Amino acid sequence: MKLVVIGSGYVGLTTGTCLALFGNSVVCVDSDESRVETLRKGEVPFYEPSLSDMMKRNMAENRLFFTACMAEALSGAEACFICVGTPSATDGGADLTYVERASRDIANALKANTKPDPQNTEPMLVVVKSTVPVGANAKVKKWIDEELGGSGVEFVMASNPEFLREGSAVRDFTEPDRVVIGADSEAARERMTAIYSYTEPEKLIFMDIPSAEMTKYAANAMLATRVSFMNEMANICERVGANVDSLRKAMALDSRIGGKFLYAGCGYGGSCFPKDVRALRDFAGAAGYDSLILTAVDEVNVRQKKILYEKLSACFAEDGGLEGKVIALWGLAFKPKTSDTREAPALTLIQSLLDARARVQAHDPRAIDETRHALGERQGLLYTHDPYDAANGADALVVVTEWDVYRQLDFERVGKLMKSRLIVDGRNLYSLLEMKKAGFRYHSIGRTAV
Numbered sequence: 001m002k003l004v005v006i007g008s009g010y011v012g013l014t015t016g017t018c019l020a021l022f023g024n025s026v027v028c029v030d031s032d033e034s035r036v037e038t039l040r041k042g043e044v045p046f047y048e049p050s051l052s053d054m055m056k057r058n059m060a061e062n063r064l065f066f067t068a069c070m071a072e073a074l075s076g077a078e079a080c081f082i083c084v085g086t087p088s089a090t091d092g093g094a095d096l097t098y099v100e101r102a103s104r105d106i107a108n109a110l111k112a113n114t115k116p117d118p119q120n121t122e123p124m125l126v127v128v129k130s131t132v133p134v135g136a137n138a139k140v141k142k143w144i145d146e147e148l149g150g151s152g153v154e155f156v157m158a159s160n161p162e163f164l165r166e167g168s169a170v171r172d173f174t175e176p177d178r179v180v181i182g183a184d185s186e187a188a189r190e191r192m193t194a195i196y197s198y199t200e201p202e203k204l205i206f207m208d209i210p211s212a213e214m215t216k217y218a219a220n221a222m223l224a225t226r227v228s229f230m231n232e233m234a235n236i237c238e239r240v241g242a243n244v245d246s247l248r249k250a251m252a253l254d255s256r257i258g259g260k261f262l263y264a265g266c267g268y269g270g271s272c273f274p275k276d277v278r279a280l281r282d283f284a285g286a287a288g289y290d291s292l293i294l295t296a297v298d299e300v301n302v303r304q305k306k307i308l309y310e311k312l313s314a315c316f317a318e319d320g321g322l323e324g325k326v327i328a329l330w331g332l333a334f335k336p337k338t339s340d341t342r343e344a345p346a347l348t349l350i351q352s353l354l355d356a357r358a359r360v361q362a363h364d365p366r367a368i369d370e371t372r373h374a375l376g377e378r379q380g381l382l383y384t385h386d387p388y389d390a391a392n393g394a395d396a397l398v399v400v401t402e403w404d405v406y407r408q409l410d411f412e413r414v415g416k417l418m419k420s421r422l423i424v425d426g427r428n429l430y431s432l433l434e435m436k437k438a439g440f441r442y443h444s445i446g447r448t449a450v
């Protein structure tokens, strides 16, 4: 099939590359021309395991192309996937500006392609993969119809929200738990079935379009709720002398609960959970429903993202405060195996530390460029390419992202490099015993301080 993917970010580039892998001819369109240039050189503009090799292979075998021109891309195509961003608007709702632009561009390209492909007389299938509120697919249809006017060009629509996770995007796309499809017609349903013929048919879950739109938000909200719930338990544990890790292990073995998304930490970040919880609450509110759970999930998370700063402040309360202190910070990405720093707890922490006139020596295996881009060059903020360099001369070390590289470092060496042996761990990476033996003062989440 000839397919088009609109938006070449984490979702679009993974979608395009994986669909090419299964033998389709795929054109990825991005409105950012510099990104298109980077992609044409075979470079992935962010870190995603195994994506780069797969992309280069597909390009070399002439199945994957990049352009900024929608009309060129859509010529002769059977389906196009909208994968552009849907960030939070200032009121917390989903900002559909990029989706609207893409929809109108699709319509204008369809109108401009006056030479129909004799091999392909079926109407174009427009698939919305971006995470969009209930009713947004209907808006996409309306925007396309408005641009098409009375041109007689036909199209059908499907909602196909994406569930991939950064860090395992390729595997999630090629071996999905399920594929959710809301289709407006038999033609759309058939085309979607053909596109996903690489996966087991029982994994294709068909439904109406509003339910498909809603499923994505419900899944993310459930996962975010589990995280905020465990952070709430951790905060209670700390105050009553219980250990949240013991709780988690026991809860995980309860088959009604299961073990995923039960880790307490310093708050969730990323491009999905924060914005999707807020957007769901927003469109629920617009429909006349005040979601108390979603409000609490978000508020607990906003509070949790301040917890490392509060712990550090408390540690230095009787030692002149944070001003002038050197803080080593391990982990900038919002989670391991990605370079994404959108809504990352590390950014909140760095901002607070710099406001308190502390100096930060930050390390991350992949996300330094993104952090620089997000925060700009800041006085008092230094990046290092080695975790030991970050610890050099530090008054405290704070762990924000649980990259594997931090799990088994030489703590004797870390301790010798630091000015004082103090660790604040936002991911409970180390055992209390190990830290005690290594002679560190150690504060973690939902566990007694050492």
Ligand SMILES: NC(=O)c1ccc[n+]([C@@H]2O[C@H](COP(=O)([O-])OP(=O)(O)OC[C@H]3O[C@@H](n4cnc5c(N)ncnc54)[C@H](O)[C@@H]3O)[C@@H](O)[C@H]2O)c1
Residues within 6 Å of the ligand: 006, 007, 008, 009, 010, 011, 012, 029, 030, 031, 032, 035, 083, 084, 085, 086, 098, 099, 101, 102, 105, 129, 130, 131, 132, 162, 163, 164, 165, 166, 271, 272
């Ligand atoms: N990142 C994830 O883990 C993930 C997972 C599931 C779903 N989603 C959802 O998928 C969507 C995309 O997320 P992402 O993280 O890939 O975004 P992203 O910001 O990484 O990429 C979006 C891309 O779209 C391009 N773009 C914007 N407007 C365009 C237009 N009119 N025409 C062509 N290109 C355009 C941008 O230049 C950018 O390259 C969002 O709705 C998000 O919520 C993301």
